[in-house]
Amino acid sequence: MSALHDEPQSTYPEPRATYDIEATQEKWLKVWADLDPFKVVDDGSRERRYLLDMFPYPSGDLHMGHGEVFALADVIARYWFQQGYDVLHPVGWDSFGLPAENAAIKRGEHPATWTYQNIETQAESFRRYGISFDWSTRLHTSDPEYYRWTQWLFLRLYDAGLAYRKSSAVNWCPNDQTVLANEQVVGGRCERCGADVTKRELTQWYFKVTDFAQRLLDDMDSLTGSWPDHVLTMQRNWIGRSEGAHVDFPVEGRDQPVTVFTTRPDTLFGATFFVVAADAPLAAELCAPGQQDAFDDYLREVRRTTDVDRMSEGRHKTGVFLGVHATNPMTGSQMPVFAADYVLADYGTGAIMAVPGQDQRDWDFARAFDLPIVRTVQPPESFEGEAFTGEGRAINSSNGDLDINGLTVAEAKSRTIAYLEATGTGRGTINFRLRDWLVSRQRFWGPPIPIVHCPDCGEVPVASDELPVVLPDLKGADLAPKGVSPLASATEWVKVPCPKCGGAARRDTDTMDTFVDSSWYFLRYPTPHDDTQAFDVEAVRRWCPVDHYVGGVEHAILHLLYSRFVTKALHDLGYLDFVEPFSRLMTQGEVRNQGKGMSKSLGNGVDLGEQIAKFGVDAIRLTMVFAGPPEEDIDWADLSPAGSLRFVQRAWRLSGDVTSAPGTLPDDGDVELRKITHRTIAEATQLIEGLRFNVVVARVMELVNAARKAIDTGCGPGDPAVREAAETVAIILSLVAPFTAEEMWSRLGHEPAVAKAGWPTAIDELLVRDVVTCVVQVQGKVRAKLDVSPDIDEPSLQGLALADPNVIRAIGSSPVRKVIVRAPKVVNVVIG
Numbered sequence: 001m002s003a004l005h006d007e008p009q010s011t012y013p014e015p016r017a018t019y020d021i022e023a024t025q026e027k028w029l030k031v032w033a034d035l036d037p038f039k040v041v042d043d044g045s046r047e048r049r050y051l052l053d054m055f056p057y058p059s060g061d062l063h064m065g066h067g068e069v070f071a072l073a074d075v076i077a078r079y080w081f082q083q084g085y086d087v088l089h090p091v092g093w094d095s096f097g098l099p100a101e102n103a104a105i106k107r108g109e110h111p112a113t114w115t116y117q118n119i120e121t122q123a124e125s126f127r128r129y130g131i132s133f134d135w136s137t138r139l140h141t142s143d144p145e146y147y148r149w150t151q152w153l154f155l156r157l158y159d160a161g162l163a164y165r166k167s168s169a170v171n172w173c174p175n176d177q178t179v180l181a182n183e184q185v186v187g188g189r190c191e192r193c194g195a196d197v198t199k200r201e202l203t204q205w206y207f208k209v210t211d212f213a214q215r216l217l218d219d220m221d222s223l224t225g226s227w228p229d230h231v232l233t234m235q236r237n238w239i240g241r242s243e244g245a246h247v248d249f250p251v252e253g254r255d256q257p258v259t260v261f262t263t264r265p266d267t268l269f270g271a272t273f274f275v276v277a278a279d280a281p282l283a284a285e286l287c288a289p290g291q292q293d294a295f296d297d298y299l300r301e302v303r304r305t306t307d308v309d310r311m312s313e314g315r316h317k318t319g320v321f322l323g324v325h326a327t328n329p330m331t332g333s334q335m336p337v338f339a340a341d342y343v344l345a346d347y348g349t350g351a352i353m354a355v356p357g358q359d360q361r362d363w364d365f366a367r368a369f370d371l372p373i374v375r376t377v378q379p380p381e382s383f384e385g386e387a388f389t390g391e392g393r394a395i396n397s398s399n400g401d402l403d404i405n406g407l408t409v410a411e412a413k414s415r416t417i418a419y420l421e422a423t424g425t426g427r428g429t430i431n432f433r434l435r436d437w438l439v440s441r442q443r444f445w446g447p448p449i450p451i452v453h454c455p456d457c458g459e460v461p462v463a464s465d466e467l468p469v470v471l472p473d474l475k476g477a478d479l480a481p482k483g484v485s486p487l488a489s490a491t492e493w494v495k496v497p498c499p500k501c502g503g504a505a506r507r508d509t510d511t512m513d514t515f516v517d518s519s520w521y522f523l524r525y526p527t528p529h530d531d532t533q534a535f536d537v538e539a540v541r542r543w544c545p546v547d548h549y550v551g552g553v554e555h556a557i558l559h560l561l562y563s564r565f566v567t568k569a570l571h572d573l574g575y576l577d578f579v580e581p582f583s584r585l586m587t588q589g590e591v592r593n594q595g596k597g598m599s600k601s602l603g604n605g606v607d608l609g610e611q612i613a614k615f616g617v618d619a620i621r622l623t624m625v626f627a628g629p630p631e632e633d634i635d636w637a638d639l640s641p642a643g644s645l646r647f648v649q650r651a652w653r654l655s656g657d658v659t660s661a662p663g664t665l666p667d668d669g670d671v672e673l674r675k676i677t678h679r680t681i682a683e684a685t686q687l688i689e690g691l692r693f694n695v696v697v698a699r700v701m702e703l704v705n706a707a708r709k710a711i712d713t714g715c716g717p718g719d720p721a722v723r724e725a726a727e728t729v730a731i732i733l734s735l736v737a738p739f740t741a742e743e744m745w746s747r748l749g750h751e752p753a754v755a756k757a758g759w760p761t762a763i764d765e766l767l768v769r770d771v772v773t774c775v776v777q778v779q780g781k782v783r784a785k786l787d788v789s790p791d792i793d794e795p796s797l798q799g800l801a802l803a804d805p806n807v808i809r810a811i812g813s814s815p816v817r818k819v820i821v822r823a824p825k826v827v828n829v830v831i832g
Contacts, residue, residue: 054551090137148468177481240433266412280350288323446511618737669721
């Protein structure tokens with residue numbers, strides 16, 4: 001390798017002649033630790049940018065998924081650093097949760113022991129991985145200094161009427177002895193331990209997310225184009241806005257009618273029976289004495305199934321007649337009332353009018369119980385199915401006062417709602433699938449709920465200046481499931497004087513869902529060590545909303561929805577001046593192996609640490625980024641970290657071959673190499689903005705090849721254009737392979753850190769191509785490619801195309817009917 005000639009030498013020592021990956025990593029880790037190049041300035045001297053990775057759960061060391069997502073996010077952060085922004089790129093851990101508690105029970109220790117050991121392991125791995133974090137922002141949600149403010153958030157929502165307690169049937173894991181959200185139940189089993197999930201009636205804390213349902217929908221318009229379309233679709237479906245009507249049905253033995261919600265009031269003439277969710281209080285209330293035993297037996301059966309299973313398509317329909325009838329307000333007919341499992345207690349009023357002609361589940365139930373079926377929408381002549389759920393004209397839909405036969409669905413709905421309102425039997429309304437957020441958990445390792453229960457005063461909030469309510473010191477067997485929260489057994493902790501009257505009272509013994517911790521953590525990062533407030537309002541206004549949020553699509557619904565809710569609630573309370581937490585979102589695909597998700601049971605797991613030890617950090621990061629667009633899954637078996645290693649070695653060798661002095665102006669350098677360099681700069685800039693990082697890597701590879709060719713067989717290593725190309729490679733490569741890039745920068749005679757070198761600017765004059773490739777098609781098939789001037793006129797281009805030997809052969813003896821010329825890119829020849 002050539003030595004650098006007559007330029008100032010870096011104050012950091014040269015490595016050995018061959019590229020020693022491990023030594024290079026250790027060398028620059030120490031330098032970066034001293035320089036702290038990624039620390040936020042926050043003095044207003046530069047435009048601010050806030051990049052946030054979804055923080056990890058400390059369940060062990062970093063895995064391949066972490067390797068991918070943090071490498072991808074770091075491209076954005078480092079690009080912003082190169083652009084000269086003041087970048088907030090914080091680091092923290094989502095450190096409360098059930099795995100730590102289960103580990104503590106197994107090991108006979110406090111959950112904090114396992115948690116913080118894993119945090120330190122991951123922190124060291126993050127440092128080795130070269131992520132551009134500002135380590136001064138570090139936080140852990142299980143620290144009392146953090147969950148004090150999670151409790152503060154609970155109290156603010158409580159004071160605003162957005163946190164409340166009610167009794168409801170919930171998914172219960174008998175093994176973990178805790179409540180599960182519907183999403184945590186897979187195939188009727190607990191997603192964590194595999195135990196069969198049952199139903200249990202518990203008094204739980206909820207947040208009123210439903211108060212914000214319409215705003216959560218409406219504000220997604222501002223995210224269109226900035227968030228992935230499929231994520232917005234998932235949230236819209238989860239919120240599930242439905243326009244329809246509330247219809248009142250008189251029921252035997254009941255003074256007040258039962259009100260149901262329907263999206264299709266136009267089908268009321270086809271309602272032939274009535275269904276109530278078996279586990280809704282209404283079912284027990286309506287049940288006739290003669291059917292009580294049958295109902296009780298059925299209810300026990302229903303409580304052994306999950307909501308997910310109950311709503312699955314094609315499931316056999318079950319139910320029990322409650323011994324009473326409801327009156328159809330349109331026809332006056334008597335409809336038998338059933339309790340069934342395919343209606344959920346928390347949807348609408350927990351009751352539905354069943355229209356088997358227009359709903360497949362109602363059809364299946366009607367067939368199972370031999371109930372009448374009346375079609376109210378005309379299916380097309382070709383329809384051969386059962387229930388018809390499509391659009392069509394109304395049929396069989398008239399009484400003495402209303403006739404909607406022949407109307408479209410929209411017209412029929414409008415006329416029916418008007419009739420219901422005129423007769424006082426219903427009203428138009430909007431309903432949402434979204435349910436309030438159940439935040440209670442019967443576990444230990446989470447933020448205690450800051451409420452005291454007094455027999456005289458009721459629910460009494462803990463004063464904000466007495467926060468945090470700190471967890472008691474429980475460990476091992478004290479945490480084992482007992483059917484109630486482990487906190488309930490800590491009697492000395494539970495028993496407290498009432499904050500209001502001073503009498504004997506008890507703390508709330510539930511802890512909060514860990515999604516509460518992560519619903520606001522992005523607000524804490526601008527001032528993570530402020531012990532006077534949850535977040536500094538002015539600092540948050542300077543930095544938020546988050547400019548770019550990066551993480552897995554598995555959080556597309558709950559975490560993102562809850563963060564959006566909390567942001568809107570805090571906005572309404574006057575703390576925030578924005579209503580959406582994350583301006584832009586990037587979700588990455590899954591790292592798979594041999595066509596499947598990695599798992600111990602499949603034996604296809606890949607250890608991130610082992611891969612780094614074998615190939616080096618840069619090769620792994622480069623492989624992750626180069627594998628494809630960020631949102632697509634990648635299969636490690638199809639990738640080549642060895643190939644990535646060879647490339648970074650080639651790039652490193654390039655920096656050692658440059659012989660021009662640092663600071664040499666490139667103006668008189670080789671023009672062709674300069675054009676390639678500046679096209680690379682221009683394209684890389686556009687590609688990064690478009691999140692096509694894999695193509696950026698491809699362009700850098702092409703530039704390395706061009707520079708190598710110039711050194712070996714072209715203008716030579718001393719040409720200023722070679723230095724310009726090598727420095728450009730180092731700067732762009734710093735986004736993906738920071739150790740190699742830093743070493744290149746040093747060998748090129750510069751002081752660290754390359755991350756702050758500054759993004760190069762493409763010169764317009766060097767972006768003009770001397771030639772462009774014109775594609776010539778004959779009958780739609782490509783027959784030739786011509787290198788032509790970008791300024792060529794259409795007659796000249798047509799003449800060149802028709803004179804090409806391959807085009808002549810393709811035309812043969814056929815007459816040329818038309819030649820379509822789009823200079824300078826395309827010529828289409830139509831023959832015959």
